Amino acid sequence: MVELEEPQYNLNSECWVPVLLSSGETTEVSLRDLFVGSYDIQAIDTGDPLQDTAILGVALVxxxxxxLRNNEIENFGGSPNWIRQMRKPNADNLSGVLQYLEEFNDRFWLLGGDRPFMQVYDLHTARGVTKPVSRLLLDSESEHYSLCAEKTLKSLSYAEAARRLVTIQAYDYSGIKSGAVGDPRVRGGRGYPLGVGWYGTTGKVIIHGANLMETLLYNIEYAQLTEESLEYDKPVWERDKPDTAAPRAYTGGPAAQYKDQPVPASGMCEILxxxxxxxxxxxxxxxxxxxxxxNGDKWFDRNTYADPLTGYRYSKNQSSKTEQVWMPQAHSxxxxxxxxxxxxxxxLTPESEKQNKPAPVIRQLGLGRHFPADAEVKVQLVGVEYGNQNAVIENVISDxxxxxxxLLADEGLxxxxxxRESIRATMDAAIALGQFAGQLLQAAGREYEFRADATEALLNRMEDAFRLWLADQRATEDITEKKKEWQRHVHAVIKHEADLLKDNAGPKAMVGTFGKDSSGxxxxxxxxxxxRLLFRQLLKIIPLAYQDSASRSNREEPYE
Structure with a gap:
């Protein structure tokens, strides 16, 4: 029997969430002050997009x-009215959330008591072993994390441990875990791979507003705020019974006969x-x-749609004549x-039932009912690439x-x-450059080989320019001129890159090599x-770049 400790370090009152203020300063705040200062906080800013996303998920819930518990939306006559009120910096707007935090204050102790936050107070192995604190770091299994670093890291502050704890629940890698006493799945003292954390299987799409409050409002799926979800869609800290070492799906009986089953989430509050x-x-x-x-609870990922922050891809392999299946869409x-x-x-179009589905928060914005169409937002894409059978994190995606x-609503269709046409044209033009680079090899007497490096380098170089151009798009402006503007920029950049490739091709490529074409x-x-072949292709891919070509050479490229 594990002796209960006195509760320590309450996340509602202790400062553990790093934030970027609208003034440009950084500081750490408690959960309570995260909401109190939400109109003056620009974003959660730990320096790690995975931690930022995991903590944001807690704040959203x-x-x-x-x-829900204060019936606020109905009291304001619907979500649009409530959102308009909440967007106005007003301390009275926060009374409901502060009341909620006070009501569940005892569930936010990081240490001690019988319900430490996102933990099991008496979790232990048969041999009583624990792992170094470095295990809380998601990159501790990667090849970049050295044994020296692991030995140096002897402890973590409570604040850092809290951030890492939330992130582990969201993004932990797969692999063998410690076998906890009471878990019927343990075999030979080991917990065998269950898969990555839920967030890790998704590609998060996060909409950032002018301040943290706006960000929170953008990322709630309002269709899920129902009487049914009030009763059933509860986060871990609201549940009547604390978690044990066993999965929630386990109801007793011989451990050897238990077969672990994924559990569908009741909604966004449970899944986040x-x-x-x-x-x-x-x-x-x-x-x-x-x-x-x-190991904890195994998630269910077929046709769930509970997570509002991820898109869903159509799975041809898992679909059948009787069931169409969509899975969470990860980022590439x-x-x-x-x-x-x-x-x-x-x-989404009625004609294309099998297409991928955008994230619910994006679809919700497309309806145009909740937020002003001329508002400017930053959309962040966050995800993880795992390797070695999902047992190590290889890349963190954040763009x-x-x-x-x-642009997400009907008026910007x-x-x-x-x-979207411009994106496809840009990628096609980049492919044409890769083909050109391969043809230069052929001209120098070597075998033709498509140069993917030339294509990817071009796309990487054009990312910042594309961001600026995209941010400049308005539903009220002439789209033909904007499209022409971008195509001219693509043409100029490709011509510059082609000239560099040509200069490095060597004298033999200039003279050329005789060979046979596909017709012999x-x-x-x-x-x-x-x-000639390159620019013939570009004429088809970006034809607007060739309009008014006589005067184009005297114009300054706006996105250089």
């Missing part, structure tokens, strides 16, 4: 549950605080010195900005773009369609021929 791990922090009275992490590490922006601006909300005809492969 707190606001959603406080709103999903306990994918069982954790216990050990401390010396001043700092966290070790940790125990074992390649061309994240280009593919992410394209997906962001995609509209962002600024745009006017109208023509603009968003134009932007003799062809002189040289730089001049490769250039």
């Amino acid at each position: 707190i606001l959603a549950r406080a709103t 605080t999903w306990q994918s791990r069982r954790v216990r922090l050990y401390h010396d009275g001043e700092r966290v010195t070790s940790v125990l992490i074992s 590490t390649e061309r994240t900005l280009w593919r992410g922006a394209d997906a962001l601006l995609t509209r 962002s773009m600024t745009l006017e909300l109208s 023509s603009v968003s369609h134009m932007v 005809n003799d062809v002189l492969y040289n730089v001049a021929r490769a250039e």
Whole structure:
């Protein structure tokens, strides 16, 4: 029997959340002050997008549950009226959420008591072993994390441990865990792989407003704020019974007969605080010195739609004649900005049942009922690329773009369609450059090989210019001129890159090499021929770049 400790370090009153203030200063605040200062806080800013996202998820759930329990939206006559009121800096707006935090204050102790935050107070192994505190760091299993660093890190402050705890529940990697006593899945003292944390299987789409309060309002899915969700969609700290070492799906019986089953989440509040791990922090009275992490609840990912911050992809492999299946959509590490922006601006159409579905918060903005269309927001894409059977984090994905909300609503449909066309044209033009680079190899007497490095380098170089151009789009402006402006920029950049490739191709490529084309005809492969083919392709891909070409050379490129 584990002896109960006195509760320590309450997350409602202790400062543990790093934030960036609107003034540009940084500081740390408590959960309570995160809301009190939400009109003066620009963003949660730990320096790690995964920690930022996990903590934001907790804050979203707190606001959603406080709103539900106080019946605030109905009292204001609907979500649009409530949102308009909440966007105004007013201390009275915060009374409901502060009342909620006070009501559940005892559930936010980081240490001690019988319900430490996101932990199991008596979690232990048969041999009583724990892990070094470095296990709370998600990159501790990566090749970049050295044994020296692990030995140096002896403890964590309570604030740092709290941030890491929330992030572990969200993004922990898969692999063998410590076998906790009471978990029926343990075999031979080990907890076998359960999968990554819920956040890790998704590609988060986060809408940032002018301040933290606006950000919170943008990222709540209002369709989920119902009487049913008030009763069933509860975060971990509201549940009647605390978690144990066993999964919630386990109802007793012989452990050997238990087969772990994924559990569907009841809604956004449950899924955004999903306990994918069982954790216990050990401390010396001043700092966290070790940790125990074992398997938690297995999540269900088929046709859930509970998470408002992720898109959903159609799964052809898992679909059947009787059931169509959508799974959480992860972000790609390649061309994240280009593919992410394209997906962001995609509209659902009745004709295409099997297309991917945008994140619910994006679909909600598309209805145009909740926020002013001329508001400017930053959309951030956050995700993780795991490796080695999901047992290590290889890459953290974080990219962002600024745009006017109208591009996501019906009034901006023509603009968003134009932007998507421009994205596809840019990627096609970049592919044409990769083909040109391959043809230069052929001109120098080598085998033709598509140069993917030239394509990716071009797209990487154009990202900042695209962000500026995208931020400049308005539903009220001439889309033809904006499209032409971008195509001219693409043409200028590709011409510059092509000139560099040509200069490095060597004298043999300039003279050329004879060879056979696909029809068996003799062809002189040289730089001049490769250039002709490149610009012939560009004329088809970005035709507007060639309009008014006589005066274009005297114009300054606006996005350089």
